[in-house]
Amino acid sequence: MFKKLGVQLFTVRSGMQNAQQIGETFRRLKALGYDEGQTAGCAVPYAEFAALAAAADFSIVGTHEGFDAMCADPETTMANHRLLGATNIGIGGYGFDSVEAVETFIQRANAFADVVYPHGFKFTYHNHNGEFRRLEGKTIMERLADGLDPVKTSFVLDTYWVQSGGGDVRYWMEKLAGRIDLLHLKDMKFENGQQICEIGQGNLYWDGIMETAEATGVKHYIVEQDNNFRGGGDDAFESLRITAEFLEKYRK
Numbered sequence: 541m542f543k544k545l546g547v548q549l550f551t552v553r554s555g556m557q558n559a560q561q562i563g564e565t566f567r568r569l570k571a572l573g574y575d576e577g578q579t580a581g582c583a584v585p586y587a588e589f590a591a592l593a594a595a596a597d598f599s600i601v602g603t604h605e606g607f608d609a610m611c612a613d614p615e616t617t618m619a620n621h622r623l624l625g626a627t628n629i630g631i632g633g634y635g636f637d638s639v640e641a642v643e644t645f646i647q648r649a650n651a652f653a654d655v656v657y658p659h660g661f662k663f664t665y666h667n668h669n670g671e672f673r674r675l676e677g678k679t680i681m682e683r684l685a686d687g688l689d690p691v692k693t694s695f696v697l698d699t700y701w702v703q704s705g706g707g708d709v710r711y712w713m714e715k716l717a718g719r720i721d722l723l724h725l726k727d728m729k730f731e732n733g734q735q736i737c738e739i740g741q742g743n744l745y746w747d748g749i750m751e752t753a754e755a756t757g758v759k760h761y762i763v764e765q766d767n768n769f770r771g772g773g774d775d776a777f778e779s780l781r782i783t784a785e786f787l788e789k790y791r792k
Contacts, residue, residue: 541750541751541753541754541761541790541791541792542754542761542790542791542792543791543792544575544576544599544760544761545573545574545575545576545761545763545784545787545791546574546575546576546577546578546601546722546760546761546762546763547569547574547576547577547578547762547763547764547780548577548578548580548604548724548762548763548764549565549577549578549579549580550580550604550632550764550766551763551764551765551766551776551779551780552565552569552776552777552780553580554776555568555776556583557583558583558584559584559588559592562583562584562589562592563592563595563596566592566593566595566596566598567596568777569596569598569780570596570597570598572777572780572781572784573784573788574598574763574780574784575597575598575599576598576599576600576601576760577593577598577599577600577601577762578600578601578602578603578604578628578630578696578722578760578762579600579602579603579604579605579624579626580604580632581604581605586620586623586624587623589623589624590623590624590625593624599625600624600625600626601626601627601628601722601760601762602626602628602629602630602664602696602721602722602760602762603621603624603626603628603629603630604630604631604632604666605617605629605630605631606631607631607634607648607649610629610631610652611648611651611652614652614655614656617629617656618656618659618661621661627660627661627662628661628662628664628694628696628721628722628760629656629661629662629663629664630663630664630665630666630696630722631664631665631666632666633665633666633667633668633670634665635670636670636671636675636680638675639675639676639683642675642680642683642684642687643683643687646683646684646687646688649663649665649688649693650687650688650689650692650693653688653689653692653693654689654692656692657691657692662692662693662694662721663688663692663693663694664693664694664695664696664721664722665684665688665693665694665695665696666695666696666698666724667681667684667695667696667697667698667701667702667705668698668701668704668705669701669702669704669705669706670705671684671701671705672702672705672706672707673705681705681707681712685715685716685719690718690719693719694719694720694721694722695716695719695720695721696720696721696722696723696724696762697709697712697713697716697720697723697724698724698726698764699723699724699725699726699727699744699749700724700726700727700728700736700744701724701726703728703744704728704734709744709749709752710748710749710752713749713752713753713756713758714752714756716756717755717756717757718756718757720753720756720757720758720759721758721759721760722758722759722760722762723753723758723760723761723762724762724763724764725739725749725761725762725763725764725783725787726739726763726764726765726766727739727740727741727742727743727744727746728742728743728744729741729742729743730743736765736766736767738765738779738782738783738786739763739782739783739786739787740782740783740786740787741782741786746786746790750790761787763780763783763784763787765779765780765783
């Protein structure tokens, strides 16, 4: 299904605090079978961050950054992403309390996309479960899917948060076919409530998800483990090891 496996670097955030840690983290991720990543901020200058990744033969394919900052200064945002070698300029989510707030966000996101798309970039949006809340009879996710430019923007669909919000993962992958440049791979188990867990340790139907991902044109498969490992640090790498071993059967 995929040639390269990616990781959201928020997963290993405790090991991304300085240049020495970042370089070592990239090497450890590569050894576990992860080839590319999505940032959750950069603790060192962008050029240095990119060099540390390149030294480990690790690619940066997307980001999570501040929405207001990118809208205020798209030129600097594009320059930073050129340094990273990433064309997907993303945010990790947004809070909405009204239909008007959703519509305003859509207008701002499309305006940003209008600026960056001619230069080879896309704006990407990552969902949580809150986007499946209904406002005036329609979910926020439906409004985003209908309103965001289908060519100049794309989605970072998160499998766990779709399920958590009461959505059907494969339905949403099919609905957004061709619009999911990055897919967040995250499993769910039920143990004193919904919990994030390593891929293959929960209840999501991965054969079906991976089949649908390939059929709908997903470009990057990005593992994200938020807080399910016990204490951060090495536990995060152990969590990623378990996940990588399970996903190996889907590698082309």
